[in-house]
Amino acid sequence: MRIKVDQRGSSKVAIVESDSIVIGDVQDALDLLASVQYNEGCEKILIPKSNVAEAFFDLSTRLAGEILQKFATYQTKLAIVGDFGGYGSKSLKDFIYESNQGKNAFFLPDEESALDALHRLP
Template sequence: MNIAVDQRGQSKVAVIESPDIVIGDVQEALDLMATVNYAEGCHKILLNKANLAEDFFDLRTGLAGEILQKYTNYRVIIAIVGDFSGYGSKSLKDFIYECNQGKQVFFLPDNATALQALHGLE
């Protein structure tokens, strides 16, 4: 896993680059959050959807809710980038829509859009 920092003014975003699944469970999500905070001083993370276990996108597992609640509690803002149109679950589509209305979790189509959203928040 590689962590690249995209900085604009005082805003820093940790861009996670990996060919592998980075978050497969809650502990891995916490480890990633701690790593980008202590190693890079970032409270904003950009992550590709391919770096998340598929269970994350099955809301019945509770994995997404548990992970995103931890990130919210620690005030870490995250953007998950990818094509989410392949998921047929209405619940997941509603979840993504609701997340995108807030200022803590985003599901966006590409890195440029994600960086713009993340840097626009403090």
């Protein structure tokens, strides 16, 4: 896993680059969060959808809720980037829509829109 930092003014976003799953469970998310905060000094993380376990997108596993709660608790913003159109679940579509209306987690189609959303946040 590699971390690249995108900085605009005082806003810093850690961009995760990996060839494998980085967030497979809650502990993985906590490890990523702690590593990025400690090593990079970032409280905003952008990660490709391909680096997040598919179980995250199955709301019945409760994995998404548990992980996003950890990010909120540790005051870290998260953007997951990718194509979410292939999911047929109305619940997931509603979850993504509601998340995108808030200020803690975003599900966006490309890195540039995710960076814009994260950098707009305090």
